[in-house]
Amino acid sequence: MKYKVLIVDDEPLIRMSLESGLFDLGYEPRSAADIQEGLALAEQFSPDAVLLDNRLGGELGVEHVGDFKRIDEDMMVILMTAYGSVSQAVEAMKLGVSDYVQKPFDLEEVDLIISRGMEQLTRRRSLELMRLRPHKMLGCSQAIAQIRENIRILAENDNVDLLICGETGTGKEVVVNSIHNGSSRRDKPMVKINCGAIPSNLLESELFGYEKGAFTGAAKAKKGLMELANGGTVFLDEIGELPLFMQAKLLTFLEDRSFKRVGGLRDIEVNVRVAAATNRDLEAEVRKGTFREDLYYRLNVMQIHIPPLRERREDIPVLCQYYLEHFNRKFNKSLRGIHPDFMETLQNHYWKGNVRELRNVMERSVLFARGELLTGENAGLIPQSGTLPQPSGPAFPMRDLASGPVDLKKEVETFERTYIDRAMELAGGNLSRAAQLLGCTRFTLKRRLDGDGTPE
Known part of the structure; x- marks a missing residue:
């Protein structure tokens, strides 16, 4: 696999020699002469590693490490400096620099540093069990732009609870991850609780914990998920599945952020932000009596609605490109694009499973792909499902x-x-x-x- 390396240095000779040397070593190098050009190229090129000169005219490269990491937090930044010292290295590491080399440097040393960093990244990615979670909401539609703005506001105001609504597979968990990771709670836990996956008789003890002897088998006290998330974020997924008796307990908790463990007498206070998500219409559930109205309004301080993919088709090419690059890396492929006919098919598909379905289609297509362009021969899409249903005939004919x-x-x-x-x-x-x-x-x-x- 060819790793992509971006060189940011204002000396043309260094850029040329590094590009040539890294190319000979099997890397895919690109170069930029200043920070602005480097950041723009990083957005387009998505490098695995950045060789960043610390002296760029009147700017210090180390001050822009965070700008590169914001583009991709996994991007490896290696600082190049002619004024290296142990203290400088320590300070650079705190800012997100992965390693540093002192000029004049040996190309083999650079190769060793990049290889070692890529091996560490590969091991970390393998621990994710191939589970893909984009770092941000991807898309160019107005709806996604508004959601990204809401994410920014909610990250800055981290004591506001929120409700995220949308069909299955639209990216509700991505929204919560983005808000949590962008907030001051980022260094604290984010605990996900699937309200529909835990048996109702275990829900209270899972959420709030229990004391020793609270029930048969409770040999020792155990902290609940709310307590473990103290300081961070609690994500209540599929909140519409929560039984009514637990809805009452959750409402009480939300009022003052305190609870008692099962079998306990002591109030335990925690500082957590609560984010709830559902693919149900909670207003309809309230009318049916299956969801408490007071809990609905307590959760619905701020609501983010994620439209289904079929209502924001302009986002499909952006998502497809993202997944193409990801699965190129995963399957060691070198596909350079998507065939226009296949892209048209993707844009016309109904996408009942939304982004999750699109991800699966792209993974399957890249896995079996041959040639330079992704044609989708093994995508498994049914052509008839590619158009939205239309009302048939006159809906209300006039009487004679x-x-x-x-x-x-x-x-x-x-x-x-x-x-x-x-x-x-x-x-x-x-x-x-x-x-x-x-x-x-x-x-x-x-x-x-x-x-x-x-x-x-």
């Missing part, structure tokens, strides 16, 4: 008045109900989004669904 009188009120109600049902279908049951489609307020639509009033 010549054949006799009609019940005008009933006809109008049928007309309106057809529109409402279609809007609710397109909105996936989300009341607020359906109201937007109908051009009325959420309150008006809810009143109409309850049988009182007419949409404005």
